[in-house]
Amino acid sequence: GEDVEQSLFLSVREGDSSVINCTYTDSSSTYLYWYKQEPGAGLQLLTYIFSNMDMKQDQRLTVLLNKKDKHLSLRIADTQTGDSAIYFCAEADYNTDKLIFGTGTRLQVFP
């Protein structure tokens, strides 16, 4: 079955770049997503990438997709304290469009 893996924690200094990594198993996924969860809140879509793309940039966010290695990363430039949250990688099951979520990476930004 599908499995999406992420490291659990990342700690960075304010102003530095953060890189959150994810590996997935379903090579037929159509879209891959990054969701953000702030404390006590639901998940919110941060960005997504279509499976035929290698890179997508959106302001401070850069998503890189390596289909050969089934590796997805999210880079946040100039990380701010407001970026502190849990970041979930997710892939869409090709047949059902259901999302398969990773375990989430807790990003902590310190001054």
Add this chain to the structure above:
Amino acid sequence: NAGVTQTPKFRILKIGQSMTLQCTQDMNHNYMYWYRQDPGMGLKLIYYSVGAGITDKGEVPNGYNVSRSTTEDFPLRLELAAPSQTSVYFCASSSGLAEHYNEQFFGPGTRLTVL
């Protein structure tokens, strides 16, 4: 638009009690989902629905039931609460249209504790 709303925000149940978690969306979305989030874990899909009158099991459906009588509402029922059902429950919806890249919109969650 209120988006996806869930009630209640918090609930404590005794073992064996039953309750219904409510979920409503006002975006006219066809697809609706129920997830549970356990500490340090990702979201696990409990049930989903692709339209009124249609529901299907997700990854962890045991101990739960759903119904979808209207497009807007997708309640989740726990019949005999067990401690293993202590979790945070999220409802989500999506349009189901390819051009919306299956973006799911999440409610704020219901924190349930079973003692």
